[in-house]
């Protein structure tokens with residue numbers, strides 16, 4: 397699928413090539429590279445993300461359309477430094493002004509591995525001093541949180557983030573262009589227990605083989621993330637425009653001095669024009685918890701896809717047979733706590749029964765943390781993705797457990 401939402405010629409000759417890096421959760425790199433290819437951007441898969449070089453407009457496009465990336469960084473500088481004197485000399489040469497607006501301040505995230513300069517606090521302090529001096533402002537530090545896992549508060553996201561990585565004495569300095577992490581589409585204010593990140597829900601859908609012309613059911617839908625992300629895909633709603641008016645959420649790069657609002661508006665306008673009026677097939681969710689279903693409806697309303705999904709309160713045992721075949725895509729509970737195992741075995745076995753008795757032709761994609769629970773469903777399954785969900789290693793498997 398190539399997105400007919402932009403004119404690649406509009407990107408040519410706007411400025412010199414810059415290097416970008418789309419940060420991903422582990423295991424999602426290939427999916428992000430495929431999403432970039434759909435935007436005519438040739439990315440290089442690296443550990444933890446995908447890099448590419450191009451004009452600034454490619455970063456606007458990627459920010460608007462990527463469903464599975466966590467944030468997009470812009471490479472600012474790369475150099476070798478084995479002493480603080482060397483580091484300070486390099487820092488004095490960096491022009492920070494293209495990445496910092498007039499308000500909001502600056503914050504830093506520093507990691508160092510296998511390097512002579514290993515003390516992250518001391519490195520952070522040098523950056524804070526140099527940037528603060530160059531820009532005439534106070535620069536805060538943030539105690540070593542990882543940029544791909546951190547979900548900062550709205551107030552923190554106001555400040556421009558610079559990500560600094562030392563590895564084998566090489567220092568890579570990047571500016572965050574996203575602000576709030578990209579999984580924050582803006583629609584999910586109501587959460588049920590153990591909600592799935594929007595980026596992971598989109599990743600499961602994209603990796604599964606489901607296409608929007610096929611019905612989708614999540615019978616353990618919690619706050620509805622999988623059907624809602626399915627609706628966004630089916631209607632070609634860019635994730636940052638997941639709201640009833642399709643106004644995009646804000647990004648850090650909009651505060652940069654060279655931000656080009658008319659170019660941004662053109663890309664947003666083209667994306668808005670490509671949105672479909674409705675989803676071609678049913679997108680269903682159910683859960684036994686009435687509170688979760690209420691949250692799911694609220695999220696669907698805020699995402700502007702209320703008319704495309706249907707949620708109801710219903711236990712797994714009450715799912716009915718359907719004449720049309722489709723996809724059951726879900727993340728069943730993993731049961732990290734002791735004592736939950738027996739209930740979970742029963743739940744996974746009921747899922748297996750459901751496939752054999754009522755959804756025999758259906759395909760499935762499940763997010764699973766535990767092979768022995770998966771065996772209760774039946775199989776065979778093929779693994780299509782390995783990643784982490786809320787710090788737990790998980791895999792995504794696909795199969796047709798009801799077929800004989």
Ligand SMILES: C[S@@+](CC[C@H](N)C(=O)[O-])C[C@H]1O[C@@H](n2cnc3c(N)ncnc32)[C@H](O)[C@@H]1O
Nearest residue numbers: 590591592616617618619621683684685711712
């Ligand atoms: C891991 S959560 C799903 C989270 C969801 N993907 C989200 O984004 O919010 C699992 C869900 O399964 C539901 N559940 C557990 N046992 C169930 C059963 N027997 N029938 C229906 N729902 C059940 C729970 O209420 C919970 O909402």
